[in-house]
Amino acid sequence: MIKEFYEEAVSPVVGVMLMLVVTIIIAAVVSGFAGGMIDSQGVAPQATIKGSFSLTDGLAIRHTGGDPLPMHDLNIIMWDGPTFGEDVEIISKQVVNMSLFRNAEDEQIYYENNGTYTVNSFKAGESIYIKVDNCTPELLQPDIMPSDYEHDDGKFYTTVDSPDPDEDALRWSMCLFNNDNIGNVFYISLSDDSGNSIAQTSVVVTA
Structure with missing residues (x-):
């Protein structure tokens, strides 16, 4: 009697498995490469800052740790906190003019x-x-400066000559350069030109 042997072909199964493994590896490599490109291009530097504001000495921002920040890609934004009044955060928020800043060498x-x-x-x-x-106000916070503010008035102000005393009184109440705002808290944040947040700190107005 002649015995018959039947061998099931396993090579197609092995081939499919190998193709699947290769496909997964390629997908992982491509994903990792693309993710690295996104990370390197889209992530802003990170830093820690501290600020101080005095009606006698002015504004100072200190970089206390983290990445070096390119000046040409840096925006400094500030806004009043709730101690200045209700719902003033959005009204008072503005980008600070970089030409006002000086370094330690003046x-x-x-x-x-x-x-x-x-x-x-x-x-x-x-x-x-x-x-x-x-x-x-006309230099640091021009967006909320009272309409009749004069530099000679300094940190004191009156709305006697204002065409809209109530509006200008509200604007003046949000100004940092205001003797009545000593003890109030405002915020400073740093971001890049793409809008990525870099750092933020709170600052108390002092005499």
Whole structure:
């Protein structure tokens, strides 16, 4: 009697398995590469900052740790906290004019007229400043400055000559350069030109 042997073909199954494994590996490599590209291009530097604001000395922001921050890609935003009044955060939020800032050597950081920077980066341990003369509302907070504010009035203000006393009184109440706001808290945040958040701190208005 002749015995018959039947061998089931396993090579197609093995082939399919190998193709599946190769496909998974390729997908993982592509995903990792794409993720690395996104991370390297889309993640903003991170830093820790501290701020101080005095009606005598002006505004100071200190970089206390983290990544160096490129000045040409840096936005400094500030807004009043709830101690200034109800719902003032959105009204008072504005980007600070970089041409007001100076470094520790008293060099102007940014020249608005030709768009050039004298300081390329903001590094840990460094501070930038706005002198008190440049902290008046028309320079530091032009979006909420009272319509009849005059520089000579300094940190005191009256609405006697205002065309809209109630509106200007409200605006003045949100200004940092205001003797009545000593003890109130405002916020400073740093972001890049793409809107990515870098750092934030709270600051108390002092005399």
